[in-house]
Amino acid sequence: MQGPAVSWYLAIAGFLFTTGALGVLLRRSPLIVLLSLELMLNAANLTLIAFARQHGSLDGQVFALAVMAVAASEVVVGLGLIVAMSRRRMALDTDRLTSLRG
């Protein structure tokens, strides 16, 4: 196997995941929260691919593809919600969006 050892990939993935998690926990704009979620998903994808290469099996890559599909649909729904909210001139602040019906 060529390239850096798997631990490097894991380190980067861990950094990305932490960044994403902190973004979800600390930021209040739904758009940024969504973005951070994507970051976390991609961190997970990175570990999947890294281990798949280390073991020389395709399982991890297949999982990563599935995660990407889920992430794409999630973005569609999430962005749609955000657009709908901004059209209704609602505050784009997760701390104020606490009830399902206005």
Place this chain on the structure above:
Amino acid sequence: MITASWICLLLPLAGAIAITLLGTAIPRRTAGFIATASVAGAFVAAVYSFVVMLSRDGADRAQASTAWSWLTAGSLDFGLTIYVDQLAVYMMLIVAGVGALIVGYSIGYMDKVDEERRFFAYMSFFVFSMLLLVEGGNLLMLLAAWGLVGLSSYLLIGFEHERPAAIAAAKKAFIVNALGDATFALALFLLVQKTGTLDYQAVFADAPSLSSTTATLVALGLLGGAVAKSAQLPLHTWLPDAMEGPTPVSALIHAATMVVAGVYLVFRCAPIFEAAPDVQDTAAVLGGVTLVVAGLIALVQTDIKRVIAYSTMSQIGYMFLAVGIGAYATSMFHLLTHAFFKALLFLAAGILIHALAGEQDMRNMGGLRRLMPFTYLAFLVGSLALVGVPPFSGFFSKDPILANALAAGDLGYVLFALAAIGAFLTGLYTFRMVFMTFGGEPSEEVRSRYHPHGGKEGPPSMTLVVGTLAVLAAIAGFLQFVPYWTPVDDFLDPVAEPLVDPTGTMEALASLTAVGLGLAGLLVAWGIYGAKKRSAPRSWRVLQHKLYFDELYDAVFYRPAVATSKALYAVVEGPVIGGSLAGVSGGTTRLANHVRSLQTGAVRTYALALAAGVAVLALVFIGVR
């Protein structure tokens, strides 16, 4: 013969089902005709069975027939069996014959009454239950029929369900009868455990070999059922209240069917009772005491139907006395004549109640002899038969009971004395009733109330039946004149041999005593109520309260039960059951309120909780490893 007996049993049931299913598709009157036809058909079938039976030899006369296996449990197997012997046929003739007359009478009596169809369906069902009771081929079927009879009497007594008194009377009858059913069932449980069967023949064959304790307990249980059904002391309180039902119901219950079931039971189970002589003596003593007590209470009643009801209790006391000393056939003969004259008295009373727009209080009657000569004549025949004045039927059937009592040893003398007192009381209360109702001149009030419906004194269906019964009550006694000719005794003796055999002297002595005392009672009644309308002698308070039996039961059973229930409600139901339920529901509500505050709706809180959870899990995994 057995086919005819099946038809006899099932026709009234078919009638009841047909009336119920056809419902409003048939006119009201047709329901009455269907019921009458089905019961009359049953009578014809019973007569046919009887004739075929007569043509056979003694040994072949009893026959059993099983339709199918009804109930199987382990080695026990109860068939849907009928067992037809001399006793069963004898009872079938009485039940279906008198039943048909009474149902026919009801067509006139119940005319234009609401829910006429329901009435006739119940009447047919009642006759079916009673026929099942006498034809049932094992003790289990007897018990089932016992319950059905109780049920149908409940339905009929409470027929006028808009009157609270009728409902109360129906419930009372049902509960008292259920008490009897319970002791009956207990006796059967014990019997099954000891003998492993409930078939008549098998049980009776085993009866002499039962231990005396078992035999006594079984016999006591059966006696409890018989006493409740036949309204003997101390379970008699339901019978007078049952007068709340329509008059034909009173006639059906008191004359032909339900109340004589106890006498039938003791006769049918004679081998068991003979294995427990103490219990048999108890039955005789209960009968003797009942006949006197009922006669005393009848002296002060003012409701004409209640007087007849107490006279029924009294007459059944005679029958119990007779079966208790082992004079089985003698008791059955009294049952037959009693069915005729008691049905006659009830139905004649029904005609005059009908004509007086429902008036039953004898103090508001009087002088009806002038207005209703036919009813008067019929009632007089019934009364003379009841008192036992020769040559009316009561004379031929009641006097042998006294003679048998004389022949029954030391206890017999006591019973004879009781029966003799009863004879005097019978004369007194019967003719008190006759003079109060029919004697003297009709007052203005009676004249203004008197409105016969249809016909001269009542509809033809009523007067015709009363006329028939009057003839029967007058002449049925000649069926048997001990000791000269005894066809009834000869017919029934093979079922259970009598235990007593009175001599001719005893017969003569008993007849003289009974007739003399009966006539004495009649004369006393005439002296007080007949000669001129005099106010009744100051009645005894004790008697007016029916010897305080109702009050006693109220104090012993009803009040403690209510008090216990109230105490249980206050101590157990309120704090324990109600409290625990309130605690559970209140606790759930409080817990839910706490949990609700976790549900903030803020996404970041959830995310934090999620992350914290994952962190804890990760720590656990690492720590465990």
